[in-house]
Amino acid sequence: MSKHSAEPISMFDARIMGPALIESFKKLDPRELWRNPVMLCVEIASIITLVTFVRSLTGANLEPAWFTGLVSAWLWLTVIFSTFAEALAEGRGKARAASLRKSRTEVSAQRLKKPEFGSPAETVPAESLRKGDYILVEAPATIAGDGDVVAGAALVNESAVTGESAPVIRESGGDRSAVTGGTEVIANAIIVRITANPGETFLDRMISLIEGAKRRKTPNEVALEVLLIALTLVFLLVCINISPLSVYSVKAAGHGTPVSLTILVALFVCLAPTTIAALLPAIGIAGMDRLFQKNVIALSGRAIEAAGDVNVLLLDKTGTITLGNREAVEFVPVGGHTEKELAEAALIASLSDETPEGRSVVALARKKHGLTLDSLPAGAENVAFSADTRLSGVDTGGTKYRKGAADSTIAFVKALGASAIPANLSDVVDRIARGGATPLVVSRDAEIFGVINLKDIVKAGIQERFLQLRSMGIKTVMITGDNPLTAAAIAAEAQVDDFLAQAKPEDKLKLIKEYQENGFMVAMTGDGTNDAPALAQADVAVAMNTGTQPAREAANIIDLDSNPTKLLDIVEVGKQILMTRGNLTTFSISNDIAKYFAIIPAMLLSIYPQLGVLNVMHLATPMSAILSAVIFNAVIIPMLVPLALKGTKFRPMPAEKLLIHNLLLYGVGGMIAPFIGIKAIDLAVGLFA
């Protein structure tokens, strides 16, 4: 697991609070506030009370100026608390973005004419690089732009992006070819083909995402806003309706005064779901930020929310469930050969094999049998793996060393005139395959020496993660190119629910479509280029940062730590965002009951003194009652800011239990809390009166 070198910033740090305060006043601009219609209504209400306050100062026959003034002040504070909450949520992201931006300072690049070492190079500034250019990066140097390694391998320090200080290997071919602009090569040299124009790089996208510049409301957020706007409209009408009703009641009762504009406006703001509306933008931004603290970049808020609904998770086996590369763990000789003979043959066949598997064969042969051969004799010819023969090996002086899948190797030796295949070969091959490993048969000319046991190493602790996912109702499916036998063994070891073996890219795509057709929400983690189509189809697509460029482009979430079980965290944050919204909505609306009991008797008391019975909180005077409700309505916003930013706690439990729990806490709690709060404020107001 990673150590974050990026300094964790507390959300109440002065470096964030200060700018947030300034920002919160800038956000009062109606052109910006209209994105939050409920708060825009509150701002208009504040302006109305301010005008009334000025009129009452200039002698209009209205309520006392101090009362209107205080109401107006607290209504303004209500709006400012809301914009402050949003600014605060954005603040931490902004600080992070600023530090990222620093890493982009003035980089120059060595542009090559041809993608070969030794090709003539010219020094150009990073901004002039375009898609398709080739650049040479020699240690120590900063990589000038996003791209794929096309030649060479190098140690790269990616801490600028990931916060992970341990360097990683980037090499051509395979799934680790992608490099990110702004990261540093600290050893060796690579040639990179640029894949993004300046301004469109991963780092650029990250900065703009973190800053929230491109943040769009998610569909779920919009749907909630519909609810809030509709309720606000109704409460607006409720307040407007009170006016003629009170005018009539005054006439009928023969005494009292109709409800004033200031009180109606105050009632409206108290009833409107301001608490949730004020915190709604902050909840979403803070959720993305929380993911970012976990080194996950969500390219859209929608993807995080979708993650909360995921019920099928497709995991690419290699690199996610298993340690990535298979390792040779055993030599099993057949047909009277010794283990050492086999190891020698395997070593020669693998010496020029640069794949991790090939290297692990060499390593095992040296370690276990003390073989020292480290280079092939002159004139030896390397036979690279090809899709036709599905074999690789070496020809030295007429002797052909080969290793490959059992059927291919058997076909190869038969073609060379082998008379018999060792009898115990198929037993050995079967035994290894059943164990979830890959049998690699080694031959010299027409003779089969034995089998290399190439084993997949399942990551430690992965079983517990899958168990947790299962308890959240998420089914895990392993995807692998292995044969069904191997796949079944690994699936059993890792304890996934299902697997798809011998998967070609189109099979993965088909599987995802099938699940989606049946209404499942599918998440997929992948890193290879062949995962890209499936990633693009999945509802939640998590690409590993170590993955290839196409995979990263097809994904909507990128895990900088390349830890596939991060999906658990993503699901949790997704659920937290929704729960926080739901809980605060319920809380906000439940509050209205107490506010009615505070304001209704207060505003109608002059007409119908008998309504004093409804003043169950025994608030001192009508004016202090109304003021207390308004103040409560305002201060509850900053009091709930920590909850909005941290999110409500997620406990995995059945849906019904969770609902009852949250209803008791936020529904019933939301009914009771304001009774206590308003009474307390009324007592405090009484001290000054």
Added chain:
Amino acid sequence: MNSYEWLETILFFVVLLALVKPLGAFMAKVYQGERTFLSPVLVPCENLVYRLCGVKRDEEMGWQRYAWAMVLFNLVLFAALFAMLMLQHLLPLNPQKVPAFGWQLALNTAISFVTNTNWQAYSGETAASYFTQMVGLAVHNFVSAATGMAVVIALIRGFARRRTSLLGNFWVDMTRGTLYILLPISVVGALFLVSQGVIQNFGDYKTVPLVQAVTYDKPKLDAKGNALKDAKGNPVTESVTAKEVTIPMGPVASQEVIKELGTNGGGFFNANSAHPFENPTPLSHYFEILLILLIPGALTYTFGVMVGNTRQGWALLGVMLFIALLSFGVLQGVEASGNPLLAKLGVQGANLEGKELRFSLPGTNLFEVATTGTSCGAVTAMHDSLTPLGGMIPLSLILLGEVVFGGVGSGLYTMLAFAVIAVFVSGLMIGRTPEYLGKKIEVREMWMSMVTILAAGVVVLITSGIAMITPAAVSSMSNPGAHGLSQVLYAFASMANNNGSAFAGLNANVDFFNLLGSLAMTVGRYLPAVAVLAMAGSLAGKKYVPPSLGTLPTDKAPFAIWLTLVILIVGALTFFPALALGPIVEHLTMLGGN
């Protein structure tokens, strides 16, 4: 309540609940086009209707076509009824030679019957001919009920279907709903009512001598029909002795049954179900309550069958039943304890003012809960005469949006809109993007649900506000003050929610109420109906999300309780201030001894 009253109340609910499943299953078959035991008789009639009207029965409609068909059909029906009321004096079956309606009253009445409201600013026996009653009003009682059912069936199909834009054929749904459901029950019900003594004839009104002549004071009227007042402003009266009485006649039974079955509520006589010719016996009384609740209750089962999980329907019925029983309990409690002011004067016991004493107190209260919880609006008691808190029960049941069983079709679709809102918030609270019956609830569903549940409330808030500062409305109140405010609030609540009952005491036949009321009824009916169809269209296009561990079950008690709370809280928050100025003040004033 004495033991007999307990027994009849419990028996009533047992019978009602026993009928939910068979009728609900039958209606599901009808709307899914399956064969029923009535098919041998009715299929030829049905085919004849299609042939005559040129309906292609297999041609399904998208939501917009379905909505257009519904609106245009209602528009044509409205025009026909409006013309009939204006030309009543020229049409047959008018033995009493009643004149034509004025255009304002005709407009109000036509809209009122087309919208299933049956707000009556006229008295049936003095203003409507037999022709109007049978060919006009009764036909609308059938058609407006069938319309409500068609809309809710389209919504249910929206939930049940996957990835389609089609919701069924409006004409087929109308035809089958009327032919297989409303007509057969009406025929059987009418025969039963006749057996109880409800009249059914085309005879002239009968004049019979009174056994004992009655002398009473009658207000003197001037040439224009306004009450004359003396110098002090007191009405001038003259003493009159009545020796004989005119008894209205008419084809009552046929209209009575659909009045309740279709939750229409428009009485043949002004006294509505308190009239002995409309409701002669205690048995007919309970039968009529049963008719009111029958289809709205059974539709929940139809819904369950059509979405493939009958528990979903039972959950909604449970919510309806709970609020109904709660309302009944409160109403029974406050009415049985009577008026403390009268108790001080030595008049002990229940509040019996304005009640038909032929029926028991619980029986009467049950009728009031049923008629206001559904959008029926038939009455057996004067709601104006209930105690202040008692009167708040029918008023609140209407203001909740007519979902406590609710109108035929409209009750269930409004309830489903509430369920969508409840699912949305509770879905968020458990950390899932919300889904109901496997369909994701998104922006469009939220808009349409909010329009459905709030349209009538918004109309009430606007119209009652306008009324309170309009002299024409204020002068129509029989009791100014808090009670008058309740009367006006009730009137607009009743019209906007398509209930049609009146608090009485309000002279509603003035242009102000006729015209503004027409608008309220139209908006309160069609805005939600079209919104519901739009939601149905959007739902039908969605794929089905199978339930998983994280899905909130909507067929169990926790959700039902939450749904109940949502309904009650939305209603309370919208109308608490208005109720405070009306019935609550009145109640507190009464307790205060005034």
